[in-house]
Amino acid sequence: MKLDLTSKKALVTGSTAGIGFAIAQGLDAAGAEVFINGRSQERVDAAIAQLKKSNPASKARGVAADCGNAKGVALLQSKIPSLDILVNNVGIFEPKPFFEIPDEDWMRFFEVNVMSGVRLSRHYTPGMVKAQWGRVIFISSESAVQIPSEMIHYGTTKTAQLAIARGLAETVGASGVTVNSVLVGPTKSEGVGTFVNDLARQGGVSQEQVEKDFFKTMRPSSLVQRFLSPEEVANMVVFLCSKEASATTGSALRVDGGVTRGIL
Numbered sequence: 001m002k003l004d005l006t007s008k009k010a011l012v013t014g015s016t017a018g019i020g021f022a023i024a025q026g027l028d029a030a031g032a033e034v035f036i037n038g039r040s041q042e043r044v045d046a047a048i049a050q051l052k053k054s055n056p057a058s059k060a061r062g063v064a065a066d067c068g069n070a071k072g073v074a075l076l077q078s079k080i081p082s083l084d085i086l087v088n089n090v091g092i093f094e095p096k097p098f099f100e101i102p103d104e105d106w107m108r109f110f111e112v113n114v115m116s117g118v119r120l121s122r123h124y125t126p127g128m129v130k131a132q133w134g135r136v137i138f139i140s141s142e143s144a145v146q147i148p149s150e151m152i153h154y155g156t157t158k159t160a161q162l163a164i165a166r167g168l169a170e171t172v173g174a175s176g177v178t179v180n181s182v183l184v185g186p187t188k189s190e191g192v193g194t195f196v197n198d199l200a201r202q203g204g205v206s207q208e209q210v211e212k213d214f215f216k217t218m219r220p221s222s223l224v225q226r227f228l229s230p231e232e233v234a235n236m237v238v239f240l241c242s243k244e245a246s247a248t249t250g251s252a253l254r255v256d257g258g259v260t261r262g263i264l
Contacts, residue, residue: 003242006031009083010241011076011124013067013116014090016043018189019139022230023087025051026238028058035080036062037090039072068092068112073119082127085241088117088161089139093191095150106153113157114164121168125177132176135241138165139233140181142256150218162252169250178249180240185256186219188227196227223258 005027015024016038028034028051036047044062052058063079066072067090091113096105117138128134143151144158162181169179186192200210215225236255239245254260 001244003030003238003244005085005242008032008085008241009035009080010085010087011035011037011080011083011120012087012089013037013076013120015087016040016047018191019184019187019230019233020087020089021047021050022234023089023139023237024060025054026231026234027085027087027241028055028060030238030242032085032241033059033061036060037067037076038062038064039066040064067116067120068108070115070119073116073123076120077123083124084128084131084133085135085137086120086124087137087139087237087241088120090116091139091157093151093154096153097150098152101153109153109157110160113154114160117161118164121164121179125168125172125179128177129172129175134177135245136165136168136177136179137237137240138162138179138181139237140165140183140252142183142185142254142259144183144252145260146221148218165252166250173249178240178245180249181252182233182236182240183252183254183256183260184228184233185222185254185259186214186227187230187233189230192227219259221259221261222256226257228255228257 010027010032012020012024014020015036024034038044041064044064048060048062051060065076138161140161141158143155147155165181196210200207215222233255
């Protein structure tokens with residue numbers, strides 16, 4: 001199957017590294033005109049340079065804007081008038097015991113992880129409906145259905161993404177626009193890599209041992225017993241953005257290494 005996204009304009013939020021960058025790279029390789037997004041111009045420029053190094057035909061551009069607040073989203077929207085593909089990837093996580101999570105953290109997580117996608121989808125989806133073609137993807141997590149006790153606030157925002165994606169899919173049904181969410185399992189992204197490195201240093205053990213212990217104690221239901229690569233997640237997302245995925249909408253698809261138990 002050859003996925004061809006030539007002439008399609010795509011935005012991946014939070015795409016200067018990790019899962020977001022891997023998705024942008026996959027869309028770029030499929031021929032889409034990809035907009036890289038991050039909070040600093042330096043990181044945006046570096047990501048674009050990396051894309052163009054791997055794909056000389058790349059049409060990638062970038063917009064530095066913080067999608068974690070309304071002002072940043074408005075700036076992004078002013079720079080990119082319309083889209084064919086929107087991947088709501090930007091997000092934050094932080095392990096913290098429930099009784100130590102203040103209101104400010106709850107609001108910050110909701111603002112970044114939920115409202116960024118709400119604001120962007122509300123702005124760009126009507127144009128997709130008018131064009132009778134579009135793709136909206138929410139990058140959620142297995143934590144949406146298996147709320148982790150060590151970061152309940154994070155899991156709650158990921159559950160909210162599933163609800164928004166399904167509701168939006170219902171709203172634009174039969175329009176040629178599909179809306180889906182992807183439940184991502186523990187992935188060796190930039191943030192997780194730093195987390196693993198810190199644990200290894202603090203414990204005086206190897207990163208490999210930290211990974212082994214993590215899956216033994218924190219995610220024992222994982223069937224692959226390892227961190228996923230960002231590219232493994234991106235493969236699913238690029239397919240969902242393609243013309244070939246036209247019958248897949250309103251769905252929450254798992255790329256979680258089998259962490260989530262259950263057949264539905």
